[in-house]
Amino acid sequence: MSRLDSNRPAFDTVADWNYPTRILVGAGRIAELAEACRSLGMRAPLLVTDPGLAALPMVDQALEQCRDAGLEVGCFSQIQGNPTGDNVTAGIRAFREGNHDGVIAFGGGSGLDAAKAVALMARQRDDLSLWSLEDRGDNWRHAEADAVLPVVAVPTTAGTGSEVGRASVITDQKAHVKRIIFHPRMMPGAVILDPVLTQGLPAPITAATGMDALSHCLEAWCAPGYHPQAEGIAVEGMRRIREALPRAYRDGNDLEARLDMLTASMMGAAAFQRGLGAMHALAHPLGALFDAHHGLLNAVLMPYVLRANTPAIGEPMVRMSRYLDLPGSGTAGVIDWVLALREDLGIPHTLAELGIDDSRAELVGRMAIEDPSAGGNPIPFDADAYRSLFMAALEGRL
Structure with a gap:
């Protein structure tokens, strides 16, 4: 039994939902993170989060759980409060350097949005710009659908709902504008809704x-x-x-x-x-x-x-x-x-x-x-x- 299993609280609301994607609901379900990654074919996920969360025990415990399960997990946390295109580029670099095969989106809306954008872009052709996938018309068709990587989303705030969305809001620093990046395959393949992660x-x-x-x-x-x-x-x-x-x-x-x-x-x-x-x-x-x-x-x-x-x-x-x-x-x-x-x-x-x-x-x-x-x-x-x-x-x- 992992440390996360032993800390499972007495609160007993537990459910498995499949709308609009697979959702693991209940206190302590974070203990199933490694299984969720494996269910999507991940063997070497990159956990993407923000610097504040990266310094907290919950992230260390999630990484340890994945390593104990034999996953070659890495962590990237260079995400601003309003994530930028530069943040996404840095995340893509970390993904490629670590030879990862999927993404754990861990955090509030900023971390989730940046993580989903990394999963969208990390295996696309080098000449494809993130901004070319802005949610206008059929721009999403510019991306190779089969190159979009799997995501397990773990929200730690209750606000954006990005864990069940097919888009990310990313700031274009040069234009000083927030752009909505969309692709139908950006929907995470699994979500963990664990209220314990929001207690602090x-x-x-x-x-x-x-x-x-x-x-x-x-x-x-x-x-x-x-x-x-x-x-x-x-x-x-x-x-x-x-x-x-x-x-x-x-x-x-x-x-x-x-x-x-x-x-x-x-x-x-x-x-x-x-x-x-x-x-x-x-x-x-x-x-x-x-x-x-x-x-x-x-x-x-x-x-x-x-x-x-x-x-x-x-x-x-x-x-x-x-x-x-x-x-x-x-x-x-x-x-x-x-x-x-x-x-x-x-x-x-x-x-x-x-x-x-x-x-x-x-x-x-x-x-x-x-x-x-x-x-x-x-x-x-x-x-x-x-x-x-x-x-x-x-x-x-x-």
């Missing part, structure tokens, strides 16, 4: 990442596309967030709440294939220009975007407020709930409180309409509307 997450990060999960569910719910399955997943994800996020914020050792948040995060990412919207259309350029935390940006932008979309989302907001059993009804009731939740979680009310200013307001508006997320907004805002929305969130004009 600080309360402010729990709040910001949890609000990111809410933004995915909420924008998917409001998107105008026809996708009833995504609607159902989105609204159930929001119900779980309403109940679990305040608990996980108050008590980081509440494993039930932690698992519900991991589940809701995954559900948000599965649902937003229906579409995202203005929250993300603004958060992506603001993250690239100001290097701000993506989840925190979405959390601050949320009520302002809901208010701006009010003419187009009345009926969905009525249904949502009923399903979540909110005190108020319709869009006003949802906004009141969001504001109260943000206050409980210590989320700032304005972008200015994040150190953002209006020096590039015109650029933000232009970048927002170019972001792929803008296509899912209930109202097709132009650059001036996005600039006005940005300024409202900057100054606190709700």
Whole structure:
């Protein structure tokens, strides 16, 4: 029995899911990491994570478990909070130098996104640029599908849901823009949702990442596309967030709440294939220009975007407020709930409180309409509307 097996807690919710990929759910399931790698044909995986996690015992234990199982595992941790193309290039170099055959994506959204991009690109032809696979049209067809490497994803935060996504958000440093890189085979072949790995997450990060999960569910719910399955997943994800996020914020050792948040995060990412919207259309350029935390940006932008979309989302907001059993009804009731939740979680009310200013307001508006997320907004805002929305969130004009 490995040390990870002996530390398996008493919390007994355990399940195996296969939507949208193989998912091992439950406290202590990280002990099955080596088996998950082997199931995808890996013998020499590269574990990709961020520097903060690389210094923690959980990563050492995961590496030791893989080595004890006979895997020739390596570790790469040169990942920024908003991962860049240079980070991906360095990861590809480490992958090739170590003669690896697959990737363990270990961490929050940044680590998962960078790891998936490494798996996408490490075996592609040398003249293929990462940016040529930006999520526009059929750009993904430029890549060799059979060259995409297998990934086991292990999320340690409950926010992006990147563990069940077919895309990565990577910052193009030269252009100062976040690009969504897409390929259908980027979906990890196995996921481990182990709430124990999120227990040490600080309360402010729990709040910001949890609000990111809410933004995915909420924008998917409001998107105008026809996708009833995504609607159902989105609204159930929001119900779980309403109940679990305040608990996980108050008590980081509440494993039930932690698992519900991991589940809701995954559900948000599965649902937003229906579409995202203005929250993300603004958060992506603001993250690239100001290097701000993506989840925190979405959390601050949320009520302002809901208010701006009010003419187009009345009926969905009525249904949502009923399903979540909110005190108020319709869009006003949802906004009141969001504001109260943000206050409980210590989320700032304005972008200015994040150190953002209006020096590039015109650029933000232009970048927002170019972001792929803008296509899912209930109202097709132009650059001036996005600039006005940005300024409202900057100054606190709700």
